[in-house]
Amino acid sequence: MAEIVLDKVSKTFPDGTSAVQEVNLRIADGEFIILVGPSGCGKSTTLNMIAGLEDITSGELLIDGERMNDRAPRDRDIAMVFQSYALYPNMTVRENIAFPLKLAKLDKETINRKVLEAAESLELTDLLDRRPANLSGGQRQRVAMGRAIVRSPKAFLMDEPLSNLDAKLRVQMRTQVSRLQNRLGTTTVYVTHDQTEAMTLGDRVVVMRGGVVQQVGDPQRLYDHPANLFVAGFIGSPSMNFLPATVANERLRTALGDLPLDVRLRARLESADAPRELIVGVRPEHFEDARLVEDGAKGFEFEARVDVVESMGSDKYVYFNLEGPRASSAVLDELAADSGANDLGSSGATTLVTRLSAESAARR
Ligand code: ATP
16 A cells, blocks of 8 residues: 655656646545546546656656656556556456466466455456456456456556446446445545546545646535636536626626625625626526425526426436526426426426525635
């Protein structure tokens, strides 16, 4: 097990592309940390620098206090799992899993024991004599995991390991990865562009954009207290709605309605250096069908022109249009939406209400 520290780590490729800029990160021993962000934000490059597959342009990488910048990948005692599985096609599952142990020149008996243990923990025991071509995507990914865990490395580095799997298998494998990491307690750095994976898998999430870390925190903190608009819009599905707002007459004025400001918030927003133009963020689940809400609980009520309704089983995603091209969305409880109080089955006008108070809006 290992603590991994990145101290102002940067990467500039020979063509001048600045892929990662001064990343500072302390990954605790046994922690499961997720690097997430849109395509090209520098996640894989960061992971590859930890693995030793890319040189570090500047800054320091420490594993268990030892400087690793110039250490060869094989001398870092970490195992990588890739999106492409990277299995040897001419070897059986058993031989694939055993491969790193053979390289380490362990005796045959120990190799057999460790391979069987890894296979058992990943439900691969019945597949040990098959070749990768005769396995499903999920099974291949489990073999790749088996090969990573079999030599009990100090850390696992995983680069989008589930992205070649279909949606259902992804969810199954997600819980399997979680369980495995919990059981082994091995420091794990996991790269994904999928914010659902980021929210569900890790102890902490690192959100990156343009090679720069935007925020580091546990998933709930990122959701409740995003550091900036990018994180607010990236974390959460459907995305947070952004409403331009101004402070006027002791109220926060948005295109949908006004929110009263309490004294404390007014003081903050009306101070000389506070911006007059603000953005209010409203999570889709903070809208409700106005006709089903008791008066006392109302924030503001507005009429929305429904564009598209997606039924998710337990919830309905309602997309509606505000001013401008940006679509907005609300998540409504399926039963409430179907109760007859408001027929959302087709496009048209409907009345929504937000439960949000001005205070919580500004905090978000
Ligand atoms: P994805 O999710 O698409 O894999 P990522 O967040 O992992 O993206 P990286 O692969 O780390 O992003 O790439 C970060 C930036 O560095 C991108 O702009 C990419 O085009 C650039 N880049 C990656 N490899 C090289 C290279 N060998 N030479 C030049 N630029 C590169």
